[in-house]
Amino acid sequence: MTATAATDILGKLVSFDTTSRNTNIPIIDYIEDYLSAHDVKSYRVPDESGEKSSLYATIGPAEVAGVGLSGHTDVVPVDGQDWDTDPFTMTDKGDRLYGRGTCDMKGFLACMMAAVPDFKRRNLKTPIHLLFSYDEEVGCTGVRPMIGEFGERLTKPRMIIVGEPTNMTVVEAHKGGLRWEVTIVGRPVHSSMAPLGVNSISVAAELLGELARMEEELKTEVVDKRFDPPYSTLQVTQINGGVASNIVPAETWFGWEIRGLPGVDPEVYGKRFRQKAAQLESKMREVAPEASIEIKHSSEIPAFSADQGSEVMSLALKLVEQNETFAVSYGTEASLFHHAGAPSVVCGPGDIAQAHTPNEWIEKVELEKCMTFLDKLATWAEH
Ligand SMILES: [Zn+2]
Numbered sequence: 447m448t449a450t451a452a453t454d455i456l457g458k459l460v461s462f463d464t465t466s467r468n469t470n471i472p473i474i475d476y477i478e479d480y481l482s483a484h485d486v487k488s489y490r491v492p493d494e495s496g497e498k499s500s501l502y503a504t505i506g507p508a509e510v511a512g513v514g515l516s517g518h519t520d521v522v523p524v525d526g527q528d529w530d531t532d533p534f535t536m537t538d539k540g541d542r543l544y545g546r547g548t549c550d551m552k553g554f555l556a557c558m559m560a561a562v563p564d565f566k567r568r569n570l571k572t573p574i575h576l577l578f579s580y581d582e583e584v585g586c587t588g589v590r591p592m593i594g595e596f597g598e599r600l601t602k603p604r605m606i607i608v609g610e611p612t613n614m615t616v617v618e619a620h621k622g623g624l625r626w627e628v629t630i631v632g633r634p635v636h637s638s639m640a641p642l643g644v645n646s647i648s649v650a651a652e653l654l655g656e657l658a659r660m661e662e663e664l665k666t667e668v669v670d671k672r673f674d675p676p677y678s679t680l681q682v683t684q685i686n687g688g689v690a691s692n693i694v695p696a697e698t699w700f701g702w703e704i705r706g707l708p709g710v711d712p713e714v715y716g717k718r719f720r721q722k723a724a725q726l727e728s729k730m731r732e733v734a735p736e737a738s739i740e741i742k743h744s745s746e747i748p749a750f751s752a753d754q755g756s757e758v759m760s761l762a763l764k765l766v767e768q769n770e771t772f773a774v775s776y777g778t779e780a781s782l783f784h785h786a787g788a789p790s791v792v793c794g795p796g797d798i799a800q801a802h803t804p805n806e807w808i809e810k811v812e813l814e815k816c817m818t819f820l821d822k823l824a825t826w827a828e829h
Pocket of ligand 1: 518551552582610
C-alpha cells in the first residue's frame with residue numbers, strides 16, 4: 447500500500463464541495479462507485495430529505511462484528527477565509543497537500559479507500575467496516591441514524607477507530623459540547639421613548655453576565671490534567687442585535703456553548719440559565735406582554751472517555767507502536783459510538799491545528815503513516 451493512491455483519491459474527495467450546508471450525495475456516489483469497482487457492497491443511510499447520506503461497508507466475513515474505520519464527509523465553510531489557492535482544488539506543494547478537508551478529515555477517508563484493494567486481497571478473519579458520515583461539523587448529527595441501524599441492517603462494529611486528525615496518536619478522551627441558541631424579543635420604540643420599549647440587548651447583557659459567572663465556576667468544578675485547558679469552558683460564540691441607532695432594539699440573538707469535561711453535566715448550567723431567563727422574561731412582560739426569550743439546544747456531543755484497557759485502545763496503541771494515549775478538547779463521533787456500545791478511540795492523520803483554517807493542509811508523511819497503520823491493521827485482522 448502506498449500513499450500515492452491515497453493522494454490521488456484525496457484530490458478527488460477535496461474536489462467535492464461538501465460544506466455541511468450542501469448535499470453530500472455526489473461524494474457518496476463517488477465512494478460507492480469506488481467500493482463497488484473493488485467488489486465491496488455498501489449500504490446508504492439517507493437523511494429524511496434525501497440530500498445527505500451516510501455509507502457503510504464491510505470487507506471480510508459479513509455479519510461478524512469487526513473493526514470500524516470511521517470518518518465524516520462534510521467540511522466547514524471557507525466563507526470569509528483568505529485562501530491562496532482554490533480550497534476545492536487540492537494543491538501539491540512538495541511535502542504538503544493544501545485544500546479544504548485535506549486534514550479534517552478527507553485525508554483519513556482517502557487512506558481508508560486506498561487501503562481497500564489490500565483489505566480485499568487479505569484473508570481477513572476479523573472484518574473491517576468502513577463508515578462514512580455527514581453533518582459532523584454541525585454537531586455530529588449525521589452519524590446518529592447510522593448508529594440507529596447498528597444491530598439491525600448494519601452489524602455493530604466490535605470497536606471503532608475514528609480518524610480525526612491526531613498526528614496518528616491515540617486519543618482516548620475528549621470534552622463534550624453543548625450549544626444553545628437564545629432569541630430575545632423585546633418591544634421596539636423610538637429611542638427617545640425608551641421606557642415604553644423593552645431593550646433586548648439590555649436583557650441579553652444580563653444573561654451574558656450570568657454566563658460569565660458560570661464560566662468562572664466551571665474552571666474549578668472538575669479539573670482533569672489530561673486536558674488543555676484542564677477545566678470545562680463556557681463561552682458566547684455569536685451575537686446579533688439591533689437595527690438602527692434610534693430604535694430600541696427589539697430582537698437580539700446569541701449562541702453559547704459549554705465544552706465540558708467527562709464528569710461535568712452541562713445540563714445543570716443549562717437549567718440555571720433557563721431559570722435566569724424566565725425571571726427576566728416575566729420582568730419584560732410587565733412592560734410588553736408579547737416579549738419573550740426562546741432558548742433552543744442547537745447541538746449536543748457527550749464527553750468521551752474510553753474504557754481503560756479496552757481492546758480498541760490496546761489495538762490502536764499496538765498499531766501506532768506507542769504506549770501513551772491523549773485527551774483533546776474537540777468533540778468527535780467517537781463519543782456517540784462509545785455511548786452506543788461500540789468502544790472507540792480517535793486516531794488519524796494530520797494535525798488538528800490545521801483543521802478549519804484557511805490554507806488547510808496535511809503533510810504527505812501523515813498519509814504514509816496512516817497507510818502503514820492500515821496495513822498493520824489488515825495483518826492483525828488476518829489472525
Ligand atoms: Zn473532523
